[in-house]
Amino acid sequence: MNVFGETLTIGNAIFLFLALGLALSFEFVNGFHDTANAVATVIYTHSLKPMVAVVWSGCWNLIGVLTSSGGVAFGVLALLPVELVLNVGSGAGFAMVFALLTSAIIWNLGTWYLGLPASSSHALIGSIMGVGLANSLLTPGHVFGEGVNWAKATEVGTSLLVSPIVGFVCAGLLLLLAKLLIHRQDLYQAPEKDKAPPLWIRGLLILTCTGVSLGHGSNDGQKGMGLIMLILIGILPTTFAVDLGTDQASIQQLASTTDTISGQMDQMAPGVAMAGGQVAADELSAYLKTTGKDTPRTYAAIGTKCREINQLIDGKKALTDLTPAQRTTLRSDLYLTSESMKKLNKNKKLTDAALQKSAVTLAGRMDKVTKFIPVWVKVAVALALGLGTMIGWKRIVVTVGEKIGKTHLTYAQGAAAELVAAATILAADHFNLPVSTTHVLSSGVAGTMAANHSGLQMDTLRNLLLAWVLTLPVTVLLGAGLFAFVLNLLIRMGVS
């Protein structure tokens, strides 16, 4: 069949919708976990009725998703093995998408059934690492572990240490500060049945719930969007490889920047020549692996790719003027060049100030063309997230409200924990802190219980910590096993 000018077989179309269904299911299950954290305190303190709270949170998640930049969405894709990202329409690409979504869904469901607020982001990162690990094992010519982003693994490890401490200490201190400054006994008592808290604390709790929901939508919602875009780009590259709405001025700016960069790169690699675009692409793919090191050939390859991009787009009024094959080539070239320039800049390999500036400008202009998310994708993800919250909020709410401390959560404890969680999301967004909101909120509640001398239910805390520590190894194993299984199955079925 002909879809948006692209020939699609029934098999490809089934894969497209199956993958979309799984990606939306991941967001649906994500809603069980993460958004339940946002509504836990408002529901438990009777600040909002459950139905109002979950709908309110769902709406702010929707706004968060719709107003998100898409930066996080494509950041997730940067963790995947380069060769699989560039060939997501292949059998290995399908195995990758299936394995990482399935393993993240299974772990999230399992922890949710046990009422354990574990991090969905850690589950997804673990699955991605598992796929990378299995890919490096199964693909000939690969060094074991080179497909894995070890820096991200370290970040998750740091998060496991930092998040509980941040949540526990900050929320505990905030509660003690509140006790010192606000002498209203009713704030430090468990909510009475169906009785709403005082207006100002109710307002504060609703505000923090709104902040957490908005932050969650704009951050976590993007992970599903990124995966959906990966699927769409792989199956329907003609329509989704590049932003076809890019205006002529942006195209010409990009053309002139690539012209400048190619000249600068040639100066950094005198006498080195690339024997064609494919050789340059292979060179950059190798450089983008975690073990990849820069050589003069890397700079020559960037120069070659920039010239290729320039030839493709120079003088074009719109990207629709390109043939479907040219659009796919343009996306691959833009992706490889942009990521390589970012890596060079990050590793401080570009010493010249003018070159650094050009690299940033080029990456920005390239991202504008490749990193776009259609509104319907955002709406679909937001709806899946919101529906998940409405269906599955309760297990986590009960754990946060009743199973961490030995007494019920008071208004002040709820406000302190939620305030710390909301502030953490904002801080994490701005300062790129490796923290998990789920972990911060749960430990925040524990911190307020400790500060209040209420006592802690050690069984729950032990299970929580165990789930947090096990998330990465379990999802890595699940992701790797599923990737190997599906890839093997597809090879036997003759799908390459």
Place this chain on the structure above:
Amino acid sequence: MDLRTIEALIFPEAASSQARTGPAGASEPSGSVVASSLESAPANNGGDRGRYERFTIPYLFQPALSVAEAVRATLRTFLRIFLGSLLFGVWGAYALLLWTSVRNPFLRVAAMIPMIALFLVLLCGLLIGTTLLVRPRARQFTQL
């Protein structure tokens, strides 16, 4: 179809637990230090709740599952999610085929209405079918 019905279809062990224990408040986990106000609420004042509030509170679930029960429940739910996605995959492919083969924009939209209705019917059938398939096993398991 309300959210509680959807939840009961996705998580039938919850519904079987509800059938076994009566209203959710009756199935308090043993060893819990505090009594769950959320669990007891529907049991105590379910009749006082407004129509729309009752409509969306998915309180039908067994609050404390053992690891083995959670593993079984996870696999059952994942089966539903996977089969639902597979159904969406097959339906979506043929819906797309229909969409691309009809040229007239009005007829395209008109053709999609029965297709969407068909998907919803098939999805309900799939969820009910898997529920019927796993419920006797869930009951058998919980009776042990």
